[in-house]
Amino acid sequence: MQKNIIEVKKISKTYTGDVKAVKNVSFEVKEGEFFGFLGPNGAGKSTTMNMLVNLVKKTSGKILIDGIDLDENPDEIYKRVGFAMQEVGLDEVATAREMLQLHGRLYHMPKADIDEQIKKLLKLVELEKVADKFTSTYSGGMRRRFDLALSLIHKPKILFLDEPTQGLDPHARQLIWGHIKQLNKEGMTIFLTTHFMDEAENLCERIAIMDKGQIVTMGSPEQLKKKHHAKNLEEVFLKTTGSNLGNEEINKNAADPYTRARG
Amino acid sequence: MNTFFSDWFYLSIRNIKLIWRPLLALLPPFFMPIFFFAVNSLSLSSFAKVPGFPDVSYKDFIAPVAIFTAIFFSAGNAGIELVQDIQSGYFKKLIIMPINRLSIVLAKLTEIAVQSIGQGIIMLVLLLIWGVKIQAGFTGVLAIFGMLILFAMAWSCIGMISALRTQNARLVQSLFILVFPLLYLTTSQSPRELLPTTFATITDYNPVTYIIEGIRALILNGWGSSDITYGFLAAAGMFVVLVSLTLMSFKKALK
Numbered sequence: 010m011q012k013n014i015i016e017v018k019k020i021s022k023t024y025t026g027d028v029k030a031v032k033n034v035s036f037e038v039k040e041g042e043f044f045g046f047l048g049p050n051g052a053g054k055s056t057t058m059n060m061l062v063n064l065v066k067k068t069s070g071k072i073l074i075d076g077i078d079l080d081e082n083p084d085e086i087y088k089r090v091g092f093a094m095q096e097v098g099l100d101e102v103a104t105a106r107e108m109l110q111l112h113g114r115l116y117h118m119p120k121a122d123i124d125e126q127i128k129k130l131l132k133l134v135e136l137e138k139v140a141d142k143f144t145s146t147y148s149g150g151m152r153r154r155f156d157l158a159l160s161l162i163h164k165p166k167i168l169f170l171d172e173p174t175q176g177l178d179p180h181a182r183q184l185i186w187g188h189i190k191q192l193n194k195e196g197m198t199i200f201l202t203t204h205f206m207d208e209a210e211n212l213c214e215r216i217a218i219m220d221k222g223q224i225v226t227m228g229s230p231e232q233l234k235k236k237h238h239a240k241n242l243e244e245v246f247l248k249t250t251g252s253n254l255g256n257e258e259i260n261k262n263a264a265d266p267y268t269r270a271r272g
Numbered sequence: 273m274n275t276f277f278s279d280w281f282y283l284s285i286r287n288i289k290l291i292w293r294p295l296l297a298l299l300p301p302f303f304m305p306i307f308f309f310a311v312n313s314l315s316l317s318s319f320a321k322v323p324g325f326p327d328v329s330y331k332d333f334i335a336p337v338a339i340f341t342a343i344f345f346s347a348g349n350a351g352i353e354l355v356q357d358i359q360s361g362y363f364k365k366l367i368i369m370p371i372n373r374l375s376i377v378l379a380k381l382t383e384i385a386v387q388s389i390g391q392g393i394i395m396l397v398l399l400l401i402w403g404v405k406i407q408a409g410f411t412g413v414l415a416i417f418g419m420l421i422l423f424a425m426a427w428s429c430i431g432m433i434s435a436l437r438t439q440n441a442r443l444v445q446s447l448f449i450l451v452f453p454l455l456y457l458t459t460s461q462s463p464r465e466l467l468p469t470t471f472a473t474i475t476d477y478n479p480v481t482y483i484i485e486g487i488r489a490l491i492l493n494g495w496g497s498s499d500i501t502y503g504f505l506a507a508a509g510m511f512v513v514l515v516s517l518t519l520m521s522f523k524k525a526l527k
Contacts, residue, residue: 062368066527084370092368096361100286102293114282115369117275143293159365 020070045213091165101145116163130158150181220250283379305341336487347424351431351444388424407494422507429514482506
């Protein structure tokens with residue numbers, strides 16, 4: 010039986026002003042599983058994902074990644090996880106090869122391993138020909154693919170993907186899907202958030218849907234459709250979640266000095 | 273190599289590479305100091321004949337200001353670069369790596385130190401071509417660089433603190449206006465003895481006054497003046513206070 014590689018036990022996040030973004034959320038992800046984490050805007054899924062990689066400090070609860078307690082040894086967890094965020098965050102005047110080399114160094118990998126991994130990753134994301142060009146010259150799809158490669162340089166066991174295909178055309182989306190599927194086939198655990206229901210339905214073995222800071226339903230796409238008497242995942246989503254429009258929480262980490270000043 | 277030093281080294285290399293690309297972006301910080309130095313040394317040269325002015329040429333007197341201004345402008349960019357890293361998401365990438373957090377700040381300071389050395393050398397060469405003489409010789413040049421580097425790193429911290437607290441490029445950029453009071457409410461243009469009393473009192477409270485006077489002592493008189501010690505103390509004091517505040521802001525930002 011596969012072991013749990015992610016164990017989340019009753020985690021909560023309360024921001025200043027008693028804003029409860031995540032309330033007592035618990036779930037597990039099996040090693041090698043393709044896990045989808047869905048929810049409307051402001052449901053708390055990005056906060057949850059950020060808590061799993063320690064980008065946002067949880068208020069309470071416990072997170073174990075590969076059996077390691079996040080509170081006790083975050084550095085060991087950083088070695089095990091890769092994170093392709095919504096913000097691609099590339100050095101505009103660095104080449105893909107330079108960035109991969111730098112990240113390999115920062116993960117304290119031996120030079121030979123870095124070189125081998127760079128070769129493999131550039132091939133995987135089909136960017137070999139532009140590896141020595143500045144990333145500022147890349148298209149949106151190329152930037153996403155490169156960011157995916159960057160998050161994989163240290164051979165993580167778990168890959169967190171926060172809306173990896175947002176803003177991409179169908180061709181670029183298919184390409185990214187192919188890469189992610191390949192990684193999962195090779196044994197990597199994937200934790201994905203997306204707003205594309207077809208993406209989640211096609212890729213994920215198990216899905217959790219979050220609303221108003223809580224998980225409202227969880228299971229395989231088939232189980233969810235059966236349980237909620239729905240034709241597809243989109244219908245499950247609409248039945249299980251309410252629209253948060255107008256009631257969304259502000260982003261506490263946003264680059265807004267006035268928001269930050271008020272806490 | 274110890275991982276702390278290797279993190280610091282590779283992040284410093286990354287930062288230094290980014291400031292040199294494109295190379296042309298390094299030129300604007302030179303324009304204003306060279307322009308003001310040329311205009312002031314030519315148009316105000318007769319000011320050196322005013323009773324009470326030291327027995328030196330006006331261009332030698334204001335030479336420290338030219339070097340200082342170039343450093344002032346470029347070191348101020350550290351905050352903008354940090355905001356760009358935060359807004360682009362790069363900063364998040366760094367903080368979920370198994371690296372020593374201190375190395376992120378130290379790499380930024382190293383970038384500023386290297387940049388200051390490069391810009392200081394260019395400004396110094398230009399001043400020497402212009403006919404400025406440094407009485408303290410080569411060791412004096414090293415001492416000038418010591419003060420400049422400490423100051424540049426301290427000044428860059430103001431931008432970084434602001435970047436970490438506001439994450440807003442416009443606010444960080446607006447700190448540029450602080451350059452003028454810090455640079456001109458000093459003895460940069462005139463000796464203390466010739467300043468009105470109130471103005472002279474204000475310059476006493478501006479640490480930049482002591483750094484400029486320290487550099488000036490090395491250029492005009494060579495070694496031996498207590499101004500050099502005060503210059504170093506002011507630069508080191510600013511460095512310690514502002515780096516400590518930056519580290520506190522950094523720690524807070526990670527919470």
